[in-house]
Amino acid sequence: MTKSKLSAGDIIEARCTKCREILNHRIVAMVEDKVVRVECNTCNGVHNYHAPPVAKEVKVKRIASPSKPRSVSSTPRTPKKDPVELEREEWASLQPTFQPDRALPYDMNGKYQVRHLILHPVFGLGFVKTLIVSQKMKVLFKDGLKLLRCQ
Numbered sequence: 097m098t099k100s101k102l103s104a105g106d107i108i109e110a111r112c113t114k115c116r117e118i119l120n121h122r123i124v125a126m127v128e129d130k131v132v133r134v135e136c137n138t139c140n141g142v143h144n145y146h147a148p149p150v151a152k153e154v155k156v157k158r159i160a161s162p163s164k165p166r167s168v169s170s171t172p173r174t175p176k177k178d179p180v181e182l183e184r185e186e187w188a189s190l191q192p193t194f195q196p197d198r199a200l201p202y203d204m205n206g207k208y209q210v211r212h213l214i215l216h217p218v219f220g221l222g223f224v225k226t227l228i229v230s231q232k233m234k235v236l237f238k239d240g241l242k243l244l245r246c247q
């Protein structure tokens with residue numbers, strides 16, 4: 097890292113104790129080369145310097161719902177799979193059952209049923225997975241699930 101010496105009056109990023117955000121602060125006091133007190137440019141509050149957290153600490157917390165009982169099944173958990181990959185696998189497993197010559201050309205004013213095979217001008221062959229009440233349906237394509245309009 098570069099050794100740019102900070103001094104009182106410099107603007108640095110710090111966590112503001114009042115705004116609770118990483119904001120620009122003006123250095124108010126330093127002890128040797130350590131920033132000890134800063135003034136927030138946003139709320140003008142003077143407080144001790146809190147270094148902004150390092151990027152790797154800002155990890156997205158895993159959503160763990162405490163109300164959900166832990167599954168005690170003995171089957172080993174398969175490693176997490178990308179949903180897109182799962183959709184592709186599903187498509188690949190369904191594909192042999194497709195009869196492309198019976199695919200219905202996709203039309204957003206068309207009426208489709210679950211398990212219909214449709215032909216979309218962009219996405220290609222698709223398998224109607226779910227019909228949604230608000231004139232939409234979920235269609236599985238080679239590239240994954242897409243939400244399409246229908247009647």
Ligand SMILES: [Zn+2]
Binds near residue numbers: 112141
């Ligand atoms: Zn502030």
